[in-house]
Amino acid sequence: MLFTDFGTADIYVGQVKSVLHRLAPHASVIDLAHDLQAFNIRAAAHLLDALKDSFQEGSVFLCVIDPGVGGTRRPIVMHAAGRHFVGPDNGLLSVVAARAAEKRFWSIVWRPVGLSDSFHGRDLFAPIAAQIAAGTLTPGQLQTLAALANDFGADDLEQIIYIDHYGNACTGIRADHANAEKILHAKGRRIDRARVFGDVSRGSMLWYVNSHGLVEIAMNCGNAAGALGLQIGDPVSWAG
Amino acid sequence: MLFTDFGTADIYVGQVKSVLHRLAPHASVIDLAHDLQAFNIRAAAHLLDALKDSFQEGSVFLCVIDPGVGGTRRPIVMHAAGRHFVGPDNGLLSVVAARAAEKRFWSIVWRPVGLSDSFHGRDLFAPIAAQIAAGTLTPGQLQTLAALANDFGADDLEQIIYIDHYGNACTGIRADHANAEKILHAKGRRIDRARVFGDVSRGSMLWYVNSHGLVEIAMNCGNAAGALGLQIGDPVSWAG
Amino acid sequence: MLFTDFGTADIYVGQVKSVLHRLAPHASVIDLAHDLQAFNIRAAAHLLDALKDSFQEGSVFLCVIDPGVGGTRRPIVMHAAGRHFVGPDNGLLSVVAARAAEKRFWSIVWRPVGLSDSFHGRDLFAPIAAQIAAGTLTPGQLQTLAALANDFGADDLEQIIYIDHYGNACTGIRADHANAEKILHAKGRRIDRARVFGDVSRGSMLWYVNSHGLVEIAMNCGNAAGALGLQIGDPVSWAG
Numbered sequence: 001m002l003f004t005d006f007g008t009a010d011i012y013v014g015q016v017k018s019v020l021h022r023l024a025p026h027a028s029v030i031d032l033a034h035d036l037q038a039f040n041i042r043a044a045a046h047l048l049d050a051l052k053d054s055f056q057e058g059s060v061f062l063c064v065i066d067p068g069v070g071g072t073r074r075p076i077v078m079h080a081a082g083r084h085f086v087g088p089d090n091g092l093l094s095v096v097a098a099r100a101a102e103k104r105f106w107s108i109v110w111r112p113v114g115l116s117d118s119f120h121g122r123d124l125f126a127p128i129a130a131q132i133a134a135g136t137l138t139p140g141q142l143q144t145l146a147a148l149a150n151d152f153g154a155d156d157l158e159q160i161i162y163i164d165h166y167g168n169a170c171t172g173i174r175a176d177h178a179n180a181e182k183i184l185h186a187k188g189r190r191i192d193r194a195r196v197f198g199d200v201s202r203g204s205m206l207w208y209v210n211s212h213g214l215v216e217i218a219m220n221c222g223n224a225a226g227a228l229g230l231q232i233g234d235p236v237s238w239a240g
Numbered sequence: 241m242l243f244t245d246f247g248t249a250d251i252y253v254g255q256v257k258s259v260l261h262r263l264a265p266h267a268s269v270i271d272l273a274h275d276l277q278a279f280n281i282r283a284a285a286h287l288l289d290a291l292k293d294s295f296q297e298g299s300v301f302l303c304v305i306d307p308g309v310g311g312t313r314r315p316i317v318m319h320a321a322g323r324h325f326v327g328p329d330n331g332l333l334s335v336v337a338a339r340a341a342e343k344r345f346w347s348i349v350w351r352p353v354g355l356s357d358s359f360h361g362r363d364l365f366a367p368i369a370a371q372i373a374a375g376t377l378t379p380g381q382l383q384t385l386a387a388l389a390n391d392f393g394a395d396d397l398e399q400i401i402y403i404d405h406y407g408n409a410c411t412g413i414r415a416d417h418a419n420a421e422k423i424l425h426a427k428g429r430r431i432d433r434a435r436v437f438g439d440v441s442r443g444s445m446l447w448y449v450n451s452h453g454l455v456e457i458a459m460n461c462g463n464a465a466g467a468l469g470l471q472i473g474d475p476v477s478w479a480g
Numbered sequence: 481m482l483f484t485d486f487g488t489a490d491i492y493v494g495q496v497k498s499v500l501h502r503l504a505p506h507a508s509v510i511d512l513a514h515d516l517q518a519f520n521i522r523a524a525a526h527l528l529d530a531l532k533d534s535f536q537e538g539s540v541f542l543c544v545i546d547p548g549v550g551g552t553r554r555p556i557v558m559h560a561a562g563r564h565f566v567g568p569d570n571g572l573l574s575v576v577a578a579r580a581a582e583k584r585f586w587s588i589v590w591r592p593v594g595l596s597d598s599f600h601g602r603d604l605f606a607p608i609a610a611q612i613a614a615g616t617l618t619p620g621q622l623q624t625l626a627a628l629a630n631d632f633g634a635d636d637l638e639q640i641i642y643i644d645h646y647g648n649a650c651t652g653i654r655a656d657h658a659n660a661e662k663i664l665h666a667k668g669r670r671i672d673r674a675r676v677f678g679d680v681s682r683g684s685m686l687w688y689v690n691s692h693g694l695v696e697i698a699m700n701c702g703n704a705a706g707a708l709g710l711q712i713g714d715p716v717s718w719a720g
Contacts, residue, residue: 001254007645008249008486014481014512015534021508022536028261032254039701040645047251054362056262067701070676083497117676119691122534165247166320167277196310196357211359221279221307241494248489266500271496287491294495294602296502336685405487436550436597451599461519461547 001055002029003048003063005036012119016062016126023130030055037232041065042152043161045095046172050098050212052083055219062129063087063120074149075108075124077132077142086129088120091150098154105148110141159184160217160225160234167223169230173215183239186217187228190239197221241294242271242387243303244361245278252359256302256366263370266358270295279473281305282392283401285335286412291450292323302369303327304361315348315364317372317382326369328360331390338394345388350381360452399466400426400474401454407463413455416472418447423479425466426457430479437461481513481534483528483543484601485518494601496542496606503610517712521545522632523641526652530692532563532576542601542609543567550597554629555588556602557612557622566609568600571630579633585628590621594690632697640666640705640714641694647703649710653695663719666697667708670719677701 006012020029026160032051036044045064052061066073066088074089078096078102085093089107097103108128115123131137157172162171169186184191184207194206197220205224210216217236218224225231242457245306253274260269271371272291276284284305290327292301306313306328318336320343325333329347337343348368355363371377399414404410409426424431424447434446450456457476458464465471486492486505493514500509512531516524532541538556546553554569558576560583565573569587577583578693588608595603611617637652644650649666664671674686677700685704690696696717698704705711 001258006449010644011513011642012644017510018481018535021510025508028265030261032253033251035645036247052254055258068678071678085319116637116691118688122691162251164250164252165275182513198308198311201498208358211356211362239589243497251709268505270497273491275489291491291495295498344606352660402491404492436553438548438551448598449601451596 001032001059001061003032003033003036003044003051003061004034005038005065006034006121008034012121015119015122019122019126020130020133021061023127023136027060027133030149036065038065038067040159040232041067041173043159043232045092045152046157046161047170048092048213049095050106050174050224052081052107055083056210057082058084060084060086060133061094062121062125062131064125065092066090066120069120070117073099075120076145076148077106077108077128079104084129084132084133086125087181089149090102091148091152094148094151095154097148098151103110105145106142107145108141109143123204129171158236160230160232163225163232167183167208167225167227168216168218169216169225169228170210170212170216171236173236175202175209175215176211178209178215179238184215184217184236186238187230187234189228191217241299241301242269242274242293243276243301244274245276245284246274246361248274248312254406255359255362259362259366260370260373262300263367263376264374267300267370267373268402276305278305278307280472281307281331283399283412283472285332285392286397286401287410289335289339290330292321292412294452295323297322298324300324300326300373302361302370303332304365305332306330306360307455308329309360310357315360315368316385316388317346317348317368319344322370326365329389330345331388331392334388334391335355336392337388338391345385346382348381348384349383363407365394398427398469400457400472400476403432403470403472405468406458407449407465408456408458409465409468410450410452410454410456411476413476415453415455418455419447424455424476425479426459426476429468431457442456451470458471481487481539481541482509482514482707483516483524483531483541484514485524485545486514486518486601486615488514492601495599495602499602499606499611500542500613502615503607503616506614507540507610513539516545518545519548520712521571522637523639523652525572525632526637526641527650528572528580529693530654532561534692535563537562538564540566540613542605543572544601544605545572546570546600549600549718555600556625556628557586557588557608559584564609564612564633566603566612569629569631571628573582574628574631575634576630578631579610585625586622587625588621589623591686627650636718638714638716640697640710640712643705643710643712647699647705647707649705650690650692651695651697651706655689655693655695658689658695659718661671662695664695664716664717666714667710671697671710
C-alpha cells in the first residue's frame with residue numbers, strides 16, 4: 001500500500017514501483033493515496049489510521065510524507081494493528097501507533113549504496129518495504145526502538161484532514177465520538193447530520209459518518225469544501 | 241475494468257482494489273476511467289459503450305457513477321456483448337444493453353456485513369465483480385431481472401460526452417452515422433471534417449472519427465474544448 | 481514502462497494496458513509518466529534519458545509523445561543502454577541514443593488490422609512493446625534502420641524540462657556538468673546551490689542535484705516554479 005505525497009501525475013511513483021517490483025516481484029502493489037498535503041503530516045496521520053482497516057492484516061504500508069528528507073529525522077519500521085508500516089519518524093505513523101493495543105518500532109540502520117539526498121522513498125523506504133513483503137529482510141537492517149520521536153497522540157483531530165474531488169471534507173473525528181443530534185460548526189456555518197446525501201435537498205449541506213468511520217461534511221449534488229472555502233487544517237467544532 | 245467517478249487522485253480506488261485483490265487475487269485490474277462527471281450518467285453510458293470493445297470478451301466491468309448511493313436504486317449485474325458489467329441500475333449500463341443483441345440482467349440481492357451507506361463501490365459492487373472474475377459467485381447472491389429500471393436507449397447522443405486533457409471533445413455520435421461531407425455545429429461554430437490533426441493548419445478546428453469510433457472535435461496543436469468553451473452535455477448538430 | 485502524454489486521468493492508458501495484458505499477460509506494467517507536455521518532445525527526450533536508469537536492464541519502455549500520429553513519421557524500436565524502447569522516430573528516443581555506447585534501431589513495418597489514424601499508442605506501439613516483453617516478436621515485423629530521422633544530440637539542455645506538483649523545476653543539465661560553486665540564472669534570478677531543502681531558510685530558493693542526477697530548482701517549503709513563473713522550455717544559464 002502506497003500512502004505518499006508524491007503526486008499521482010508525477011514521475012516518482014513509477015520509480016518506487018520499479019524498486020518494489022525488483023525486490024518483491026510477487027507482491028501486489030496498490031496505490032492508496034499520492035496527493036496528500038506535503039506540509040500537513042498531522043492530517044495525513046489521522047487519515048492513515050482511518051484507512052488502514054480497508055487493507056488486509058499483514059499488509060505493508062509504505063508511507064512517505066517527508067519534508068525533512070535529507071535531514072536528521074529517523075527512518076523507521078512499525079508493526080501495529082496487525083500491519084507493517086515503513087516511513088519517516090516525523091509523526092506520520094504516530095496516530096496508528098497511539099491507538100493500537102500492541103505496537104513495535106525499529107529504526108532502519110541499513111543504508112543503500114547511492115542513497116540520494118532527496119528521494120528516500122525510492123532509495124531507502126521502498127527497498128525495506130519490499131523486503132518485508134518478500135520476507136527477505138535481514139536482522140542487521142533494523143534496530144529495535146523504544147518509542148517514536150514525534151507523536152500526535154490518540155485523540156481525535158477536530159479539523160478537516162482530507163478533501164476529495166467531489167468537495168467532501170473529511171474531519172479527524174471518529175464516528176463513535178459523534179452524536180446524531182449534534183450540530184457541527186465549520187466556517188461559522190451550522191451543519192446538521194443526515195444518513196446519506198439523498199436525505200437532504202439538492203444543494204443542502206450535511207454531515208454524515210463516512211465509509212472510513214469519520215465525520216464528513218458534504219453537500220447533496222454540490223461541492224461542500226468549495227462552498228464553505230474549507231481547506232485541510234481548518235477547525236471544526238460541535239455545537240451543544 | 242474500473243469505470244468510475246471516484247477520482248484518479250483520491251483515496252477510493254485503492255480501497256476498491258484492495259477488495260478485488262482479496263477476493264480475486266489472480267485477476268488483472270485495469271483502470272479505464274475514474275474522473276467521469278458524477279452527475280452526467282447519460283454521457284458516461286455512451287462512453288462506456290464505445291470503450292467496452294477495447295477490452296477482451298469475458299472482461300468484468302465495475303461501473304460506478306452512483307449519486308443515488310444509499311437510496312433506492314437497485315444494484316445490478318448485466319451480461320451483454322460478451323462481457324460482464326456490475327453497477328447501479330441508474331441508466332449507466334443501459335446504452336450497452338440497448339445496442340447489444342443478447343443481454344441478461346440480475347439484481348444483486350446479497351448484502352455484506354457492515355455495508356456502508358456511501359461507498360457501495362467498495363462494499364457491494366467490488367465484491368460481486370471480484371467473485372464473477374474469480375468464478376466464486378454463488379446462486380443466491382443474484383436474482384434474475386426482466387429489464388432495467390432506467391434506460392437511455394440505443395440512439396446516438398448529439399452532445400459532448402467526454403473531454404480529454406488535450407481538449408479534444410468527444411460526442412456520442414457513432415462514425416457510421418457521420419458523413420465526411422457533413423459540417424458539425426458546436427457553440428455556433430461550423431466545423432469541417434479531416435482525417436487527422438495534421439491535415440489542417442496549426443490552430444484550426446476539425447472533426448474526425450476517433451479511435452473509439454465516435455465523432456470528436458479537435459484543434460491541431462491546440463485545445464478545442466477550451467477555445468469553444470465546450471463542456472460535457474453541450475449539444476452538437478449536423479448542418480445540411 | 482509507460483512514458484506518454486496520454487494523461488493520468490484520461491481513458492487512453494487503460495486501453496493501452498488492455499493490449500499489453502492480452503499480448504504479454506505475465507509482464508509487469510509500470511506507469512512512469514503520463515502527463516508530459518504534448519508539444520515539447522525535446523524536453524521529454526532529456527527526461528527519459530535521466531529516468532531510464534531507475535528501471536532494470538531488459539525493461540521495455542513504451543514511449544508515446546506523438547503529435548505527428550497519422551502522418552509520415554516512422555514508428556521505431558530501439559535497443560540502447562541495455563533496454564528496449566518503442567515509439568515514434570520524432571526525436572523522443574534520440575537523447576538516450578546519442579548518449580548510449582551501443583544502440584540499434586529498427587523500423588516497425590508490421591501494421592495491425594484496423595489501425596486507427598489517431599491512437600498508434602494502443603494499436604501499433606503497445607502490441608510491439610508487449611511482444612518484445614513476451615518474446616513473441618517475429619522477424620518480419622521489424623526492419624533494421626541505420627539511424628534516427630530526428631536527433632536532438634547528446635548535449636545537456638539548459639532549459640526547464642519537467643515541473644513536478646511541488647513546483648520543483650528540473651533542468652536538462654546533468655550533475656557532472658554542474659559545479660557547486662556556480663550560480664544558476666533563471667527568469668533573471670540568481671540561485672545558489674544547497675545539498676537539500678532543509679539547508680536553506682523557509683521560502684528560500686536553491687538549486688540542487690536531484691535524484692535523477694539533474695540540476696533542479698526548488699524552494700524550501702514552497703513552489704519554486706510558481707514563484708518564478710517557470711514553464712517547461714524556459715532557459716536557464718550559469719553565472720560565472
